Amino acid sequence: MNDIEKIQKNSLSKRGNPWIIYILQIKKYLSGGFFWAVLGSGYLFPLILFVIYSRTHKDLTNYGYWEVSLKLIFEGYFAYYVVLVPLVLATAAFRDEFNDQNIIYILVKPIKRQYIFAMKYLAYLTTSTVVTLPPLLLTVLVANTYSLKKDPYFHEPSSTVLLNTALLVAGLFLMLIGYGVVFMTVSILVKRPLLINLILGFSAIFEVIFTDLINNNWEFLYIAINFISRYWQGFDSLDVFFRRQFLFGLSAINGIWHAIIIILVFFAIGMRKIPQKQLY
């Protein structure tokens, strides 16, 4: 068989099915013990809120405590949990496979490398949504169900509650999309992405902790509020999101624009870099 015949053989040069990359990534996530730990820890937020309610609901003088608890729970969820989930899942999507070299089996297939990035990203989005959305909705449900008499935020007409919930979900997606693309792109660009992503993800928190260390001031609520309001996910704090100005002077809408620009830039970098990636 000569060269031409060899080339013609299988000349219907098949293109691979990129959705398999999506399936494999989901299966890989599900197979990791760490995934289940992250999944389970999300449900601590509604659980803690329920416990706080059960300990305070009989005493109306605890209203202030309940309000602060509510705020802490939601801000903890957004400031820590919704950063942690992309940090774990998006960083791992490429880092783990580059480390154990299993990415070889995908890179040598007749599939455009941009699809590899896109499919892994989609798998991350699906998984992170499944991980983070139910705990958020459950927390809202617990807050809404148990705080009607106590909390002015949720003690509103159901249409407002629905709108606020929709805004929370939109904010969640914006964070998942944004952090995911940043962390995933970084994991293609550098050898130790987890450390860099950790700093990127929690930089505002580190900054505030550092400032607080200097000032000998440890106010965790302050840390959380600062973090969530100084980042670009479209929130200030829970009761005023999309209404107030960011600390940097950005309106919420501008914050969203900034987020979209960051998402597009990092997505473009990821899509451009993955075809050049070599596996040593």
Next chain:
Amino acid sequence: MFVTIKNVSKWFGDVIALNNISIDLEHGAIGLVGLNGAGKTTLIKILNGLLKPTEGTVKIYGQNVWGNLDLFSKIGYCPEIDNQMNYLTGLKFVQYNLQLHGYSRQEAIRKAQDVLERLNMTTAMTRKIKGYSRGMRQRVKVAQAIAHDPAILLLDEPLQGLDPIGRYELTTLFNELIKEGKDLIVSSHVLHELEKVSQTIVFIDHGKILGKSNISDLRATLKEIPQRFLIKTDKPVKLAQQLLPYKLIDDVQLKDNEIIIGVKNVQEFSFKLIEVAKETHAEIKELRPLDESLEAVFDYIYRGNY
């Protein structure tokens, strides 16, 4: 030529993995042989598009390799890595690899079952890979490489970690694939493994091609290279004294009940050993070669070439 490599160098930072190599490879089975770190894996990774040469060009069937999806669909690659998608069963692993090559789900399942049966993995194919032995993992890797019926097979240390039966089965399979008209490039650091599957051997060391030889020439050359054997016997001194005068013996070392002996012509030596053992009434408890690695061959080539 099915592979043309011209002035290819590959640098990893300050380290040079391939140093300006040029070689043309004919159709058939090529053995790529070299010590660990010689540059075999780097060359194979360049051939399947995982690495881009820092300098030079690599062509397969006249086409550039880097980013060539048409070529990727014709290549089957068995990597050296030992851990592969441990969360899947062997069947799913091969099935997904086929789907990544563009096969439909049903077709992929059927082909995966066929190829795993061909590799004697019928009973194990539905078990998770993480529970497989080293030999089973090696078979599954080979299965995913050949399942899509590629024209070229790049096999990086495919026989590593296999028991003798496994080695025999895989070498038989590789010979069948060669008969089917496939082009094979097989790397190994154990020369005699490649002898059984390759028509041409390419020697590589420190990122350089030392030479290319067809297997019959190499066999003739190997006869001249002293090979070391270990003999365990109840009368080591007597046996060594009797063997020493013969010309085919290069050197003899005694240690407890063992003799380490360097011989030039293995076949002639084995006849002579039986003869001497009979004469001295020595019992040969064990006889095994010590030079499985290529060091002896490389020493010889270096001495001859430089």
